[in-house]
Amino acid sequence: MKVNSIGKGLKSSPVRHESPLLSISPFGKDFRAVLIFPGTYSIASSSLAFHQIFRLIGQHPDWSCERAVVEPSSPTRSIELNRSLDEFDLIAFTVPFESGYLQVIEALLSSSVPVYARERGPGDPIVLMGGIAAAANPDVMAPFVDLFLLGEAEASLPAALEKIALLLRGGCPRSTVLEECVNLPGAYVPSIQGDQPLTISFARTQDMDAFPPCSGWLSPETEFDNTFLFEISRGCPCGCRFCMIRLSQKPLRAVSVDRIMELVGQLPLQVPGVNGEMERPRIGLVGAAVASHPQFEEICSRLREEGWEITASAIEIDKVTDGILDLLAESQKTLTLAPERGLESERYRLGKRISDHHLLDVARKAGALGMPRLKLYFVCGIVAPEFYGSATDSPGAPLNLPDWLSDLTDFDAYCEQIFNHEADAVADLVDRLTEVFQPQGQPGTIGVTCSPFIPKPHTPWEAWPMAAEKGLKQLDRILKKKLGQKPRVRYRPISAWESIQQGILSQGGRNLAPYLVHMVRFPEERRRIVREIIETSLVQIHERRWQNQDSPWAFIHL
Template sequence: MRKLALSDEILLKVDKAARYIGGEVNSVMKDKNEVEIRFAMCFPDVYEIGMSNLGMMILYNMFNQREDVWCERLFSPWPDLDKVMREQNIPLFALESQEPIRDFDFLGITLGYEMCYTNILQVLDLSGIPLKSANRGEDFPIVIGGGACAYNPEPLAPFFDMFYIGEGETVYDALFDAYKANKKAGGIRRDFLLAAAKIPGIYVPSLYEVTYKEDGTIASFAPTADDVPEKVQKQLIIDMEKEYRAVEAPVVPHIKATQDRVTLEIQRGCIRGCRFCQAGMIYRPTRERDVETLKESARIMLKNTGHEEISLSSLSSSDYSQLKELVNFLIEEFHGKAVNISLPSLRIDAFALDVMSKVQDVKKSSLTFAPEAGSQRLRDVINKGLTEEVILHGAGEAFKGGWNQVKLYFMLGLPTETEDDMKGIAHLAQKIAETYYEVVPKEQRKGKVQINVSTSFFVPKPFTPFQWAPMYTEQDFVEKAKVVKNEVRAQLNQRSIRYNWHEPDVTALEGFLARGDRRCADVILKAYEKGALYDAWTENFDYDIWKEAMAECGVDMTFYTLRERSLDEILPWDFIDTGVSRRFLEREWQRAKEGVVTENCRQKCSACGAMKFKGGVCLEGKN
């Protein structure tokens, strides 16, 4: 029987002690003396969030299929346990073995969102691992990062030994084999880092040097060692049948996770080309999974977990070509077995209301639509590919089907935005409310319609056509929200419309970290030293700490947030090749300024360059 790292006395004092004890159904136990590599897989947030991450579960399953590797999990301790661990000098430990992370060969950290960056330092700190890679000797784990934020790793570069750029199913086996070979040959840490840098998709920051111009922009970015590539190419799987690593027995959390269900990934990539969406660009090209394989996986996963809900995961579920067949199968297969089917990321212009009527429970919970912008002009700028006519028709069909609650998501601060665009958010909500009363007879209404409008503030992300765009100040964002709020209050159906908006200071910090360079690392470190932690959680976020850290480090946040980049500027992430060409992004940036819509990938190839991964030829310049 395992000995828990925390005493009963400590577990009784901390919130949700089940976060830290391991031993869940389907967790993997191995004999540490019979493996050659011990890998600690970390999601730098609370257990309930991390246990909902599909990418982490895929790698956990994949690594543990190797007899020579034992992959274990860990998450950020909540502040109550963090305090106890520091007071009592308890090292951070993995859930499966309950042994210190400091004793592992690798510490892999999922980089899902920028606001978890101080949690990364917490994990290193509590593990007894030097925060900066330059200070780690031979006996410390190799710290590797991967995930969406790895597409601009530079703000975190000093803290990581390496980053994995792309989908994890591709070259981790080569990385593990190189580690074993270096160990067998008696090589040192640097020898392994040099070998790893030559593996496609692996970026080793310490082997690259950055110089800056007097104006603060990057002058050069180049490798400092022989045979280290100037460009690091994204890795991804193409054959979703042969290369995809299905998770047929995911770990079942002890406590309710944020996504407390089985997740069935139906495809990767997106055909849409929304200009603000990083995922839609970096995960190109679109690759579907075989529907028969998905049917069998659904049966096995539900059987192995006991979950009562299955979620079909993709960036745009409506664009999966076999969606109707798959959903109808799930409805028939699990009829009468109390299994709910969740269909996130459905587009209103492809809304299968008959399907939704079958899979949603009788209470008809609210439907979620994401117009993103209030006016057609701005929807064209961001290439949303959604007209007001389609939105109102979809809402009307939903109301006829028995729904009377709608959630609408928009962004404020998009490039070229005007006051009319902002007010358009309130006007669209009003039109949707009017549609309800037009299409639903009075005697069939279940109370008044409820329109919940939410606005987040736009953050330009790397590898999108908007990566050159400026942001707004926090005060600007507040003023924009006030415009919408006041316009909502002026609508005839104002009592049916509820409006809320995201925190502008969190948005500003996210923008700083999203497009930052290596100089931002000092700010992250200083903020952590001052107490910044769990910045993604409103109750823990303290913007003053970050402002103080920037001032003490001599870093001007507005350089990273408010400044429009020129097309000839070297961007911190330009050394990464995602397949989507810079020329395509530049062209889309210009089309955005002109308000010109680009057709989706199924309508017409726009020559973005990503088809090279499928052996295709980039038609750039010919379209």
């Protein structure tokens, strides 16, 4: 039975347009699991982790698996059979972003499953959570989760499923099941290990060919219309000091070319679109550093030879060759790059060793090949003086700061100087790129996204302060003024409020639990609650804080 033939669990079910690539049934297994994504169906189906975990659970001999997404003002029920959450033995959440924490709580509150782990009894499902956000700092969600799996699902989930099924089949009580899970790869059980657990190491797979992460279904109702997503490499060789990917996904690993071609060769050549017309799916090559795959150009070449249209996630600028650009330009309309900073010197300072010359050269060649759109990502709002200054020879002496950063007595004035500096640098780089990015001799469209700096766990800058909401709104106004009037430049506004909320969820601990539940129950009070959290210093995101040993995530070893 094909899972998409049911699809009762959504108000208007987009699964009617799905083309399943896996033979997974919600029937016929001893135990039931539901995999929940904290977002809409469109976003969930665009998440490769959602596909991969559905595959890992659904293909296990003991477990049937259904999917669910979190829709506003609607109880969370399974898509396949419209089951309520209390009908499952295991509720698994995959959470890629901190904003999903509130939707996890919302899903539990909409069901009869107690929201707090301590209130669950013998008849309640086990609530499991994984995903990069939860793995970075599980402490903030510890009051709600029975079992965390920290690290990569391929290296932790099969063993957990095996252990839980074995214990449930033997009639073990819920408490015993959780006790026995403590020693599983990447496992963290808050109720057993408390708030001072032993060091827990990230689980990692060594063989990417064994469980290649790729789409389990195709759908025209996703962020990537009927695109077969394939994570061809995992890890990142870049050293960006604000990003945890290099540490959390080390070392760089790749799926072999033969394995990629084998799985692509099993794809249907025609699938239905939104209006029922048949179309050929595309191939989406995914990875934190997708072009760092040692045979990336060969992969692109072989896929194009077989007639597939290909797209790739953000390409590392230093890995872009003429051959790669030629191949991508045949079917991809947008080239996505992440310079991160407008100034070359600051790019190097944060760990992105990309020269202006290289960046401009790639943009020039992409335009010459006819690619009509360039998408750029920057990180702004870095207010720590260490980023702009240099140390002196005397220990404890003030930093040597640049001339433009003169006013350190008035924090608002200090931040305004930084925001103007950042906006000027981004605008200048965009102007230079506009001059060279000329598809068919005409100015191309350049999209600009400036994400506020948010201190993330397990990064060299985890203790740095982030700009306040007022400051981020000011930064957005300055960027809008500098970029918004430029022809063919599409500036994506900063969401100051969302950034502050993400900062709190990223850095917070289990003491936030009652506040998070209140935010979900009373959405109209979210801003007040966030202000209260900041003003009472429950989470100190606007000041320099701990260094790793005192942080809520200190027990995690990457």
